[in-house]
Amino acid sequence: MQIIKDKGEYLKIFNTANKYCSEKKFKQGDNTLPMNYYQCLDRLSNSTFVMMWWKTPKGYGLSFQEVVGDISERYVIDFEFSSDEMASLLIKDYDLPVLQYSFNKEEVIEYLRYYQKWRRNSHGEYLAPPDSTTLGLIIDEAIRLLMLGGNEEDNIMV
Numbered sequence: 001m002q003i004i005k006d007k008g009e010y011l012k013i014f015n016t017a018n019k020y021c022s023e024k025k026f027k028q029g030d031n032t033l034p035m036n037y038y039q040c041l042d043r044l045s046n047s048t049f050v051m052m053w054w055k056t057p058k059g060y061g062l063s064f065q066e067v068v069g070d071i072s073e074r075y076v077i078d079f080e081f082s083s084d085e086m087a088s089l090l091i092k093d094y095d096l097p098v099l100q101y102s103f104n105k106e107e108v109i110e111y112l113r114y115y116q117k118w119r120r121n122s123h124g125e126y127l128a129p130p131d132s133t134t135l136g137l138i139i140d141e142a143i144r145l146l147m148l149g150g151n152e153e154d155n156i157m158v
Contacts, residue, residue: 009094010051011041011044011045012094013051013094014040014077016089016090016093016094018037020086021079022080022086023080024078024080025078026039026075026077027076027077027078028073028075029071029072043075048066048068049064049065050065051064051065051096059083059084060080060081060084061078061079062081062090063079103138105145107138108142111134111135111138112142114127114130
């Protein structure tokens with residue numbers, strides 16, 4: 001899920017993430033770089049980045065991904081947090097959205113109804129577009145639930 005903030009907020013979030021993360025990687029394309037904190041700050045200050053949350057087996061990760069230039073030359077700064085508690089400091093302090101990965105039947109129905117309302121939008125009212133990553137996860141869960149015939153206890157992956 002992309003998170004768009006102004007440059008000042010990016011720098012504050014970067015500083016906090018750097019402080020609380022358990023592991024960080026600096027990459028350009030497929031190459032890992034030996035960049036230090038100040039080089040990363042300089043890069044963030046002088047280019048356009050977006051932030052993205054991702055789920056790790058142990059907790060959450062936060063990426064700052066450059067959006068300009070050739071994709072093989074773009075910079076990515078990845079932070080991994082050893083626990084959800086560390087990531088929650090950033091989430092709460094900076095009001096960041098988090099990508100949800102598991103859904104119950106009622107959440108699937110509610111999200112799909114909202115998606116249909118947004119897609120049809122016959123009344124011309126403004127509705128925020130649904131996040132495409134979340135929509136994909138919801139569709140996967142809906143397929144799984146249909147394959148189970150409503151029995152959520154079975155564990156079938158699609």
